[in-house]
Amino acid sequence: MKDQLHSLFTQAIDALKTDQVIPADHEVSIQFERTRQKEHGDFATNLAMTLAKPARRNPRELAELLIAALPADDLVTKVEIAGPGFINLFLAQDARYAVLNTVFEKGNQYGLGVPNSKQKIMVEFVSANPTGPLHVGHGRGAAYGDALARVLSAAGNTVEREYYVNDAGRQMDILAVSVWLRYLQANEVDIDLPENGYQGDYVAEMGQDLLASHGNQYIVDKAVIEGARADLELEEALDATIELAKTKLGNDGFEIFFKRALDSILDDIRQDLGEFSVDYDTWFSERSLFTDGKITKAIDKLKASGDVYEKGGAWWFKTTDYGDEKDRVVIRDNGQPTYFASDIAYHADKLDRGFDLAINVWGSDHHGYIPRVKASLEALGLDKEKLKVVLVQFAVLYRDGAKIPMSTRSGKFVTLRELRDEVGSDAARFFYAQRKSEQHMDFDLDLAKSQSKDNPMYYVQYAHARICRIFKTAEERGIDTSAIANADFSVLGSDQENALLTLLQKFPELLQAAAANYEPHQVTYYLKDLATALQAYYASTKILESEEPQRGAMLALCAATRQTLKNGLNVIGVGAPESM
């Protein structure tokens, strides 16, 4: 639709350039927008106002010239100049209901771009440390990341979803040693789990499981453990316990606790996300970067280019050369690479895999980390513009009007699974998807749980179910609906019918805009608008009791609306039930 208008105005501008009204070398960008009020027509353009300066004419005068130069076309039935120089365009009724043919022709592909016709994009999201179950904060990242992936895919991009598994580093060691201590407790060793270990019940369960499967072969005397951590501060004591475990159990023994913890938590996360309709193409292991030598390779390359230098026994990346506030350590003085070193190798690997764009969905607390990752890509000779980081603000949970404190370590948090059990996966996804990523979000659990019927998702699903009900009743009454796609649509034309037709027509543009801006929330607002228009239509029009040929056309309009609602719900990962 906009393309056709664009073509018309391009011809008009060319004509005015020939007449030297507009300088021939002036580059014109034509923008159309959907009008907010129907008195302003269907589309409006501000072209005359943007061209006023180069043409040295006042906008309204220029608008008249543009309209005079506009070639004749069936699409537009009326053109008006309004306000300071807007050109308002009124569509012919034929152009309005033509969208129904398109919807029937494309079915569940309606609104979607040509598959795999655009960029190859990776979306990496959630990537929570595998040290415990996902909480509601991760839920927001999951809902946003997956909806973003779906929107990008719907717009015609080739999309892969990836979960970066932080299975290396101290946090995983702390988890493994926490499991070990719980295992010892299950073996009736009277040892305590320090407060900076992982406290969750799942850790105790793993300890008990390991007792069942491996018996008592990894028992170490209480006195030995307490001796190792005597007189040490909390964090040092924990590190000492880790070292002791590695020594006493051997690498293979420690690995049993480590693997058990990692596998069981990853399985849990995978299942949790699967039930949330989030499925990944790849689970990328941080450890694999060590075993494949990719970290060493990346750091060596940076050393060779002089971007990494040695100071005080550690190796530093000179990120200040790339606009960072200070240089960053990549190899500690004890020889261990930092998390940043992993990330340098990881992001280089991502771009090496040939993506046109890699999108990271990160919690907003990581924003300070962006400059150094971009710096590393630049230093490695990669295109840093191919990395896009979208920050998702944390959801602040409220219960009984009070903020709920969250801490993974203490095990006191509301899990994603708990939320899904309470409100359902669909409602949770819709609720999350409504917010744009950078907006702070208050998540009122009482509202989401106890008053779930107030969730707008039900409103949208209800519109879909209602249309399904109409067709079911039609069948019961023996009304033949098989030929509605060929009905005479020209009998449609009431305000409510036109409002629906306009919304249906807008859907493809909407998906493109949502994808271009990384804003899946636009889809939820669109769906609410479409559902509202349908509900109003439903309430005012007794479709099945109308006479032919109106009835057939009305049913066609309903069918097209149902299809579009379903396609839109699918884009945010929410189901479209046929009855409620």
Place this chain on the structure above:
RNA sequence: GUGCCCGUAGCUCAACUGGAUAGAGCAACGGCCUUCUAAGCCGUAGGUUACAGGUUCGAGUCCUGUCGGGCGCGCCA
């Protein structure tokens, strides 16, 4: 201290990348079920877009400053 994000109706949030009279839901008030699902519809009320300047035909949107909130600023991940 310094950097990033945010500030819109009583509450939760939109506003098509600078457009015309800033919109929804919830909460409040008043109507609508003998007819396709009332998880619905129709209506009323609610605003100095935190504040002060600036840019231009035009600002919630861009720039500067102030105030308020969140988050960073580790040889943690």
